[in-house]
Amino acid sequence: MTDTRxxxxxxxxxxxxxxxxxxxxxxxxxxxxxxxxxxxxxxxxVVGLVGGNGAGKSTLMHTLSGAHPADSxxxxxxxxxxxxxxxxxxxxxxxxxxxxxxxxxxxxxxxANVFLGRELLNSGGxxxxxxxxxxxxxVMQRLNPRFKNLRTAVRSLSGGQRQSVAIARAVxxxxxxxxxxxxxxxxxxxxxxxxxxxxxxxxxxxxGIFLISHDIHDVFDxxxxxxxxxxxxxxxxxxxxxxxxxxxLAMIIAGKKPGEPTGDAILGAEPGPLRPGRx
Amino acid sequence: MTDVTTESVAKPARARxxxxxxVLASTELDSRLLGMLAALAAIWVGFHVLSGGDxxxxxxxxxxxxxxxxxxxxxxxxVLIIVSRNIDLSVGSLLGFLGYxxxxxxxxxxxxxxxxxxDQWYTWIIALAVGLAVGALAGxxxxxxxxxxxxxxxxxxxxxxLAWRGLIFRFQQGQTLAPLDRNFQLLxxxxxxxxxxxxxxxxxxxxxxxxxxxxxLSRRRKSRYQLVGxxxxxxxxxGALGCIAVVAGVGWVANGxxxxxxxxxxxxxxxxxxxxxxxxxxxxxxxxxxxxRYVYAYGGNPExxxxxxxxxxxxxxxxxxxMGVLCGLxxxxxTARLNASVTNLGVQNELDVIAAAVIGGTSFSxxxxxxxxxxxxxxxxxxxxxxxxxxxxxSPSQDIVVGVVLVTAVAIDAALRVRNRAAVLGALGxxxxxxxxxxxxxxx
Numbered sequence: 001m002t003d004t005r006x007x008x009x010x011x012x013x014x015x016x017x018x019x020x021x022x023x024x025x026x027x028x029x030x031x032x033x034x035x036x037x038x039x040x041x042x043x044x045x046v047v048g049l050v051g052g053n054g055a056g057k058s059t060l061m062h063t064l065s066g067a068h069p070a071d072s073x074x075x076x077x078x079x080x081x082x083x084x085x086x087x088x089x090x091x092x093x094x095x096x097x098x099x100x101x102x103x104x105x106x107x108x109x110x111x112a113n114v115f116l117g118r119e120l121l122n123s124g125g126x127x128x129x130x131x132x133x134x135x136x137x138x139v140m141q142r143l144n145p146r147f148k149n150l151r152t153a154v155r156s157l158s159g160g161q162r163q164s165v166a167i168a169r170a171v172x173x174x175x176x177x178x179x180x181x182x183x184x185x186x187x188x189x190x191x192x193x194x195x196x197x198x199x200x201x202x203x204x205x206x207x208g209i210f211l212i213s214h215d216i217h218d219v220f221d222x223x224x225x226x227x228x229x230x231x232x233x234x235x236x237x238x239x240x241x242x243x244x245x246x247x248x249l250a251m252i253i254a255g256k257k258p259g260e261p262t263g264d265a266i267l268g269a270e271p272g273p274l275r276p277g278r279x
Numbered sequence: 280m281t282d283v284t285t286e287s288v289a290k291p292a293r294a295r296x297x298x299x300x301x302v303l304a305s306t307e308l309d310s311r312l313l314g315m316l317a318a319l320a321a322i323w324v325g326f327h328v329l330s331g332g333d334x335x336x337x338x339x340x341x342x343x344x345x346x347x348x349x350x351x352x353x354x355x356x357x358v359l360i361i362v363s364r365n366i367d368l369s370v371g372s373l374l375g376f377l378g379y380x381x382x383x384x385x386x387x388x389x390x391x392x393x394x395x396x397x398d399q400w401y402t403w404i405i406a407l408a409v410g411l412a413v414g415a416l417a418g419x420x421x422x423x424x425x426x427x428x429x430x431x432x433x434x435x436x437x438x439x440x441l442a443w444r445g446l447i448f449r450f451q452q453g454q455t456l457a458p459l460d461r462n463f464q465l466l467x468x469x470x471x472x473x474x475x476x477x478x479x480x481x482x483x484x485x486x487x488x489x490x491x492x493x494x495x496l497s498r499r500r501k502s503r504y505q506l507v508g509x510x511x512x513x514x515x516x517x518g519a520l521g522c523i524a525v526v527a528g529v530g531w532v533a534n535g536x537x538x539x540x541x542x543x544x545x546x547x548x549x550x551x552x553x554x555x556x557x558x559x560x561x562x563x564x565x566x567x568x569x570x571x572r573y574v575y576a577y578g579g580n581p582e583x584x585x586x587x588x589x590x591x592x593x594x595x596x597x598x599x600x601x602m603g604v605l606c607g608l609x610x611x612x613x614t615a616r617l618n619a620s621v622t623n624l625g626v627q628n629e630l631d632v633i634a635a636a637v638i639g640g641t642s643f644s645x646x647x648x649x650x651x652x653x654x655x656x657x658x659x660x661x662x663x664x665x666x667x668x669x670x671x672x673x674s675p676s677q678d679i680v681v682g683v684v685l686v687t688a689v690a691i692d693a694a695l696r697v698r699n700r701a702a703v704l705g706a707l708g709x710x711x712x713x714x715x716x717x718x719x720x721x722x723x
Binding site: 067086087088091097099101103104105106107108112113116117118119121125126127129130131133134137150151 | 307497500501503504505506563566567568569572575576577578579580582583584585586587588589646647
């Protein structure tokens with residue numbers, strides 16, 4: 001009742017949702033990767049998307065990011081139905097993605113990656129590298145002030161620095177809806193803390209974030225609501241303050257909603273991070 | 280007291296003496312390119328000594344520049360193809376085919392089919408324009424199949440390799456087409472095909488001005504955004520070095536070589552002028568335009584390029600269009616130089632072009648390679664051949680050495696990437712040893 005985390009209580013869900021995904025279906029051949037899933041996201045809210053490997057979290061988000069269109073279903077952004085065929089469409093609606101594999105071109109520098117596909121041009125139509133480097137420096141000042149390697153190919157950067165480049169790409173272009181796929185999977189503890197701070201800051205700026213994660217601690221720390229998927233279906237969406245980690249784990253593993261009778265084996269298990277074999 | 284002051288003075292003085300690596304890094308020049316320049320210098324000096332002072336002469340270097348031009352022009356396009364993880368095996372055959380097309384335009388279609396007669400002032404322009412346009416179409420067709428139909432470039436251009444060569448024989452049953460238009464011949468850089476002394480100096484002046492202007496503009500842009508650039512001393516040194524190289528090249532080589540016919544300084548050969556122009560334009564395209572950025576980004580990570588919203592298919596197709604146009608230019612140079620179009624024009628050129636790009640630091644794993652590097656690679660290859668000719672080494676032995684150098688260059692590159700100093704020295708030593716044995720045993 002008396003939760004000290006005012007930031008999570010502050011989410012106002014009375015208005016129009018930033019994103020509403022209704023009855024999304026995606027099939028690969030005969031396999032239903034996502035089946036009749038509906039989720040929504042409000043401004044300044046973090047919705048954690050959790051589930052085991054192959055639960056369909058990433059595939060669901062691909063339909064929003066334009067990486068792989070939905071077979072059927074509806075996507076509404078600010079209450080308006082939209083059609084997203086490719087990443088370019090998604091960006092026009094302010095959807096930016098930070099991929100698990102980061103999706104950086106390793107052989108070019110940070111500025112080239114931040115502006116990849118949206119380069120700044122000068123009046124002659126040439127690349128304005130100085131303007132892009134300066135803008136990148138500005139964003140980095142905000143995200144990771146220790147970041148200095150603006151000129152080197154991102155191949156030679158550390159995991160945290162590469163993460164900064166990926167996030168800078170989204171932040172610079174004023175994303176309103178951010179999809180983060182395992183943002184802390186490749187990071188050490190200090191860099192993870194940095195990314196958490198960053199998520200809090202983006203949230204306070206009114207950006208809505210879908211957070212895909214395997215790490216139940218991450219999800220509980222950062223999310224306002226948690227949507228659980230199992231085998232392509234949505235088990236349910238719960239408010240973080242209404243559930244325990246145990247209950248969420250039961251949803252992830254057994255597909256049982258809180259309140260439903262649960263198997264003893266699961267209730268007896270120690271709560272802890274759910275870390276399947278690989279990310 | 281005094282002790283302290285002397286020490287505090289001496290210390291910064293010692294600290295101010297930077298390591299040569301730092302000096303090199305502050306120039307922001309590509310270290311690969313500098314390594315290649317060093318290798319080229321070693322090759323030049325080596326052959327100069329072995330040949331008893333015949334290599335580093337104005338005449339030899341002038342000929343070297345003309346002989347390198349055709350392969351170097353195409354190598355600039357091959358860089359973009361290989362950087363974006365493709366290959367083009369068809370360039371030699373396409374060059375032969377385009378040479379035939381241009382020869383047909385000037386020996387047959389304009390003078391006879393259209394009845395306009397020979398040696399009109401516009402003949403060379405139309406012939407060249409048709410050649411470049413057909414080159415763009417042919418390259419575009421191959422690029423379309425690669426990018427949109429998803430057929431591997433190796434297969435598509437292997438088909439092109441056979442098909443374009445075959446088409447040559449469908450023209451006039453493969454007869455040699457000669458002589459060519461008087462003006463068109465100048466593109467080959469024969470006795471008349473040079474800029475002459477005055478124009479060459481004008482080119483040198485323009486080049487110097489361009490070097491200084493580009494350094495100054497880039498410095499101003501950076502300071503406007505408060506970005507850290509090169510130290511001023513380094514900028515001035517770079518500008519001075521660039522201008523000295525230009526002036527030495529024009530004064531000593533281009534104008535130092537006197538025409539054997541007229542006795543006048545020849546100046547820059549037209550094929551070399553074309554190569555310089557192509558290098559500048561292609562470098563601009565590769566480094567300062569979106570197209571080039573996309574080619575490199577795709578080569579570095581095709582998935583990231585796709586997710587970044589880049590139209591990767593159009594980008595890939597465009598690299599083949601550019602390659603086709605460059606084949607047209609090289610075809611013009613080669614046919615004009617021969618003053619004829621023959622059926623075996625450009626045979627094996629695809630291998631020379633790929634070798635030039637690779638020796639010039641282009642990596643088959645994608646994303647890495649520079650235009651000036653490829654031009655240097657072509658010059659390195661031609662220097663080896665030309666030096667061995669001076670030593671009277673037969674052509675099969677020349678092939679062996681070029682082959683050894685090609686593999687050595689890539690081995691060194693691979694070793695440098697994993698920072699394995701022993702492997703670098705091993706590859707370098709083995710390459711030099713084998714080449715030296717082949718050269719020494721191949722001498723008459």
